[in-house]
Amino acid sequence: MSNYTNSPCAACKFLRRKCTSDCVFAPYFPPEEPTKFANVHRIFGASNVSKILHEVAPHQREDAVNSLAYEAEARLNDPVYGCVGAISVLQRQVLRLQRELEETNADLMRYASCLGSETTSAYGGRRG
């Protein structure tokens, strides 16, 4: 049964089955969030989600469910790329930032060497 209420968890309600005290879904799919289960069911299927939950340690199951829910939502929003689309966007952003940082560092080096020669010339001027 769900940890939160006496209702069956969102998974058992969706699958129209009895929610028992040892239900593997109940702790992660409360009845208040029916879409979370509907999404992972639509993309991965209930039995694959259950298989993954049984494969991971109990303390990691919440993270596993949340990452599956994230992936499922991304795939429903973008059936072609799913969350791999987000990876491509982030990879391009990293490359752009790395290039920008390299250019800014190069500018900084130019300023530093320029400042060095200006300082030398200033001191030189004072000495001469």
Add this chain to the structure above:
Amino acid sequence: MSNYTNSPCAACKFLRRKCTSDCVFAPYFPPEEPTKFANVHRIFGASNVSKILHEVAPHQREDAVNSLAYEAEARLNDPVYGCVGAISVLQRQVLRLQRELEETNADLMRYASCLGSETTSAYGGRRG
């Protein structure tokens, strides 16, 4: 049938079914790459993959299959986070690069203003 040989495609071979000329999997799961289908089947299930392929336009199906294969492999390597793990790593990298770029830009501004005053002082020195 597979586009590449007379063998059934990797999906039909895996599912032990006849590979017909209108097989939705055949163009994207050649018999030479059996793991690609085995992975997406294990994570998404054949019927969900077929559903997604029918949802997207034919010219986008190859991208869809490749992103599903990428997600499936990531989930098999990391059952807890799957490719959401890569998203977290990239998001942290973007934040780190943005911070570094801000700091470098601040350094650049300090150098620029310093160079401005050094130049003034050098000219001032020359004038005095």
